[in-house]
Amino acid sequence: MHKNNMAKITGTVITEPQYDHETAGELFYRTILTTNRKSGCADEIPVIFRKGMVDENKIYYGANISVEGSFCSVNIPAGEKRKLILFLFTEQISDAAQEDDNYIFLHGFICRQPVYRKTPSGRQITDLLVAVNRPGGKSDYIPCICWAGNARYAKNLAVGSRIELTGRIQSREYEKKLDEEQQETRVAYEVSASRIYMIEEGE
Structure with a gap:
């Protein structure tokens, strides 16, 4: 997480972590975290973490956690065009100590x-x-x-x-x-x- 881009989301894991990609011999996994707005609507945010970087035992279906990191983008080919992929890159995970939160x-x-x-x-x-x-x-x-x-x-x-x-x-x-x-x-x-x-x- 760098000072130009800091995010923290507290919510519930709604998908089991799955392998996403490998870069320079390091494995990355993806899951989805849902967090509620005050209006009652829910946002479902893709979360990516690097194997061995965080406590993976905290990331499982139904877990309530707080995730801190940076909101990142990757521009990938999609046919004749390109597609912007957005995700929260995780640098720290902790047990949720409060109600759903979402800050960037x-x-x-x-x-x-x-x-x-x-x-x-x-x-x-x-x-x-x-x-x-x-x-x-x-x-x-x-x-x-x-x-x-x-x-x-x-x-x-x-x-x-x-x-x-x-x-x-x-x-x-x-x-x-x-x-x-x-x-x-x-x-x-x-x-x-x-x-x-x-x-x-x-x-």
Whole structure:
């Protein structure tokens, strides 16, 4: 976990850990953690951990745990296009000591023109894509959404603006049209910002 990208989620494991991939001889496993919002809705967040890095005995179906780490992205080929895969990379696991919690802090840069819109119910929303630098020269690209006053503020941010935000990691289902006759249900992940501000030069 690095200071530009810090997340903590407390919730319930809803899938048994499964092998995900191997990199440089190290094995990585994936599971899903569900955490409730105050509204009663639940977010299902993919969690990846490296074998031997955390106490794996705490990760089993039905376990209530707190997971700390960084919200990461990988851009993989998907046919003629590419697909952004998002997950919480785990660096620390502990027994849940409180009710469901979901917190993230990001320090990064606006890397795509903000998109301001209104929902059918009239709520204001701005979509952002935030690049967060990792140690070693790589970056994670995190979709973020801002609401109401935050949306009005964020819509005026220029590409390249350095920002900090806090919020929660969310999941949502949507229908992807495959062709004229077929569509499938997919899941998107994003950060819902509760606070956002631009860092001026010199701060």
